[in-house]
Amino acid sequence: MRHTFRFSGTGGQGLITAGIILAEAALLDGNLAVQSQSYGPEARGGSSKAEVIISDEPIHFSRVTCPGTLLVMSQEAADKFAHDCTEESLVITDSLFVSEVNANGAKRIDLDITRTATRVCGKPLFANIVALGAVAGLTNCVSEKSLERAVLERVPKGTEDANRKALAAGFSLASEAQGKA
Amino acid sequence: MADTKVMLMQGNTAVVEGAIAAGVRFYGGYPITPSTEIAEGMAKRLPMVGGKFMQTEDEIAGLGTVIGASLGGLKAMTATSGPGFSLKQEMIGLACNAEVPCVIVDVQRVGPSTGQPTSPSQGDVMQTKWGTHGDHWVIVVSPSSVPECFTLTQRAVALAETYRVPVIMLMDEIVGHMRERIEIPVSYDDVPQVNRARPTCPPEEYLAYRAGESGVPEMADFGSGYRWHVSGLVHDDTGFPKSSGKATMEAENRLRGKIMNHRDEIIQVERHMLDDAEFAIIAFGGAARTAYDAVEMARARGLKVGLLRPITIWPFATHEVRELARSVKGILVHELNCGQYVISVKAAVGGACPVDLYAKYDNESATPEEMLAEIEKAMKGDGLI
Known part of the structure; x- marks a missing residue:
């Protein structure tokens, strides 16, 4: 078993946090995980990516090449981080920000990630957690229980309910998309 | 436990x-x-x-x-x-x-x-x-x-x-x-603690830089009643500056000896898949992570490749690298710079086998695929495939 993920977007969207939470959920499932990231020298803004590898065998090389799943949360990230996708990759895009992705024939699923966060939680801030639910729902890379636990352990006190709702909304987006497909 | x-x-x-x-x-x-x-x-x-x-x-x-x-x-x-x-x-x-x-x-x-x-x-x-x-x-x-x-x-x-x-x-x-x-x-209470040797003699007999067999002098905590002089100048046992050639040589010999005479305790390397290897990669730190995967990929292609991973960088693992050079037919040094560690590898190998460099300096680590290509290139160059 081996899953590879690249979460890409703009600094401040919480994608590195999302990557950490996904890796923590994988450990809770008893698997191994490595999370890495890259960002520019800017304090905020600029494109940002987090990568996660989940496996039941030791993981050495920590970067992702040819991502199994690419999450794209900005057009700039779409232009920058889809180049090494293959036909086997799954590209999940946020419909609010991304129009075109040239991902070498990868399957694309366009989801209302940020709009859903605003609708369900009142703030676009929760888009990263909605995205996590969608990614987990579409890939089955971690169990729902472990993911919820990892989210709740990582988020600020007092935001648990909103995060729980965001995660559930993400899983719903995934099942709706699978229903359509 | x-x-x-x-x-x-x-x-x-x-x-x-x-x-x-x-x-x-x-x-x-x-x-x-x-x-x-x-x-x-x-x-x-x-x-x-x-x-x-x-x-x-x-x-x-x-x-x-x-x-x-x-x-x-x-x-x-x-x-x-x-x-x-x-x-x-x-x-x-x-x-x-x-x-x-x-x-x-x-x-x-x-x-x-x-x-x-x-x-x-x-x-x-x-x-x-x-x-x-x-x-x-x-x-x-x-x-x-x-x-x-x-x-x-x-x-x-x-x-x-x-x-x-x-x-x-x-x-x-x-x-x-x-x-x-x-x-x-969960608790660090039982983690073994290694502490500097402190003086056991009375303060009036303490010579701050007098060293025994190990070459390492006992060190008194400042303010503990032991008076000593700390200086960047070359000094004798007392810690006070001494300008004679003899003092310089004694000081330098001891500073070198206290490290180099204990090189076996200080130097650590990891040997990965080297027992039957014909060709070795030398890589350390984050760059070595690529090498584990590249070794596995090379092995899947029938190439007998292993990895020597220096954990101690300095003092240089001269004996370990020299021994490796006698057991393999070629070495590829991989580092994320234009070639620094490789200088010492070549000096230690001394022509016992060919040494190639895979230098990477484009802000990215090498992928296992890229390293495999470099391994194959080097092995071909050495006439091994």
């Missing part, structure tokens, strides 16, 4: 935890990418264990305060990246000559000057050895994983205390910033 906990942890954070576990109780420094999480973590953790954190006005003072704290009897450390490491060189020389135990973490960034702060590189290899002026001997270690950041920081502290020498933990952005699984003790 003590209770343990499993966590996802960043390499820089594992350095913090390793330092706390090893008994480090002072940190002085100035935050700098990609090492900032170490300062941040120490600022949070030290007060919890009765230690002190000091953010200094600059990088030089960072190591200055560490030297002061160590003279006062505390295990002390700092962390930095290239630009700060350059500034610390003068203080590293003082710590070498005055024999003040301390740990300096250098999480490397790209390039000279401010370079590329957030990208991986291993361009400080030679600076860790020759950064400060004059003949001097330091110990440099380099971790390849998050769990190793935890254990090797403890070892760095132990080496600094045992040999009264600055120990440099040479890291890169790959290992410093990545997060992976780590299992650590």
Whole structure:
């Protein structure tokens, strides 16, 4: 078993946090995980990516090449981080920000990630957690229980309910998309 | 067996935890990418264990305060990246000559000057050895994983205390910033502590730099009633400056001997799949992570490739590399710079087998596929395939 993920977007969207939470959920499932990231020298803004590898065998090389799943949360990230996708990759895009992705024939699923966060939680801030639910729902890379636990352990006190709702909304987006497909 | 906990942890954070576990109780420094999480973590953790954190006005003072704290009897450390490491060189020389135990973490960034702060590189290899002026001997270690950041920081502290020498933990952005699984003790109460030897003689008989067989003098805590003189000038047993040629030679011989006479205890390498290997990769730190996968891919193609991973960078693993050169028909050194460690590899191999260099300096680590191509190219060049 081996899953590879690249979460890409703009600094401040919480994608590195999302990557950490996904890796923590994988450990809770008893698997191994490595999370890495890259960002520019800017304090905020600029494109940002987090990568996660989940496996039941030791993981050495920590970067992702040819991502199994690419999450794209900005057009700039779409232009920058889809180049090494293959036909086997799954590209999940946020419909609010991304129009075109040239991902070498990868399957694309366009989801209302940020709009859903605003609708369900009142703030676009929760888009990263909605995205996590969608990614987990579409890939089955971690169990729902472990993911919820990892989210709740990582988020600020007092935001648990909103995060729980965001995660559930993400899983719903995934099942709706699978229903359509 | 003590209770343990499993966590996802960043390499820089594992350095913090390793330092706390090893008994480090002072940190002085100035935050700098990609090492900032170490300062941040120490600022949070030290007060919890009765230690002190000091953010200094600059990088030089960072190591200055560490030297002061160590003279006062505390295990002390700092962390930095290239630009700060350059500034610390003068203080590293003082710590070498005055024999003040301390740990300096250098999480490397790209390039000279401010370079590329957030990208991986291993361009400080030679600076860790020759950064400060004059003949001097330091110990440099380099971790390849998050769990190793935890254990090797403890070892760095132990080496600094045992040999009264600055120990440099040479890291890169790959290992410093990545997060992976780590299992650590819930409590550090039972972690073995290595402490500098302190004088057992009465204060009036204490000669600060008189050393026995080990070459390492006993070190009295400042303010404990033992009076001694600390100087960067060449000195004799008393610690006071001495300008004779004999004094210089005696001092330098002892500083070299206390490290080189213990090289077997200091030098560590990992041998991976080398038993039947015809061809070897040498790689360390974050760059070695690519090599494990490349070895596996090469083996799947029937190529007998193994990996020698130096954990101790300096003193150089001369015997281990020489022995490797006798057992394989070719060596490929991989480093994230234009070729620094390879200079010493070639000197140690001395023509016993061909040595090729896979240098990578484009802000990215090599992928296993890229390394496999380099292995095949080198093996073809050596007539092995």
